[in-house]
Amino acid sequence: RKEVEQDPGPFNVPEGATVAFNCTYSNSASQSFFWYRQDCRKEPKLLMSVYSSGNEDGRFTAQLNRASQYISLLIRDSKLSDSATYLCVVNGGNTPLVFGKGTRLSVIA
C-alpha cells in the first residue's frame, strides 16, 4: 500500500458545485496532515492544515478520520479560480512529509 494515496482525477465540475477529495495514508503514527494547492507550473502552497476535530476556512472544509486513516477536503460553491492540483501531505512522527500524487480539479464555467 502506498504511503499516501489520492484519486488523481481529473474532477471536472461546474461553477457553484460542491466537490470532495479523499486521501488515505498508511502510517498509523502520522500526526500532521495538510492540504496543499498547486497551480500549473507554480509551487505548492499551503491551503489548510487538517485537525482532528475537523476545520473550516471559508468554502473549504477538511476532515480527519484516524480510525480509517483518511483525510478529506470539501470545496463548496466552486469557483473557476479553484482549478488546481490538490496535494494531500502527511507526516509520520520523525519521517519527512510525504506527498500524495495530487488530485486535479477543473472548474468549468
Add this chain to the structure above:
Amino acid sequence: DTEVTQTPKHLVMGMTNKKSLKCEQHMGHRAMYWYKQKAKKPPELMFVYSYEKLSINESVPSRFSPECPNSSLLNLHLHALQPEDSALYLCASSQAPGQSGANVLTFGAGSRLTVL
C-alpha cells in the same frame, strides 16, 4: 510574492556543465529542503537541512551536492547531470523539528532545469 526566493528561475545546462541553484529565506526558519518535481508528479524530497546541518539525504546521486552556508541560504550544486534530471527544483523552509509549525512548508517558486 513568495517569502522563499529561488534563483535562477530557469536554467539550461549541458551534461558537462557545473551550475548552482540558490535559495534564500528570511523567515527565521531553521529547516530548509530541496525537492525535485517532474511534470504531473508530486514533489520528491531530496535533502533536508536542520540548523544548517544535513539531516536527510534521500539517496540522491552525488551529481547533486547541497550546501547550507548559513541559516538563510541553501544551495544545490549541479555537476555532470543527465537529461532525466530535467525537472522543477523546489526549495522550501519551515520551523525546525520540534517547534510549532515544523511541518508547514513554505515553497519557493522553483528553478526549472533543462539538461541537454
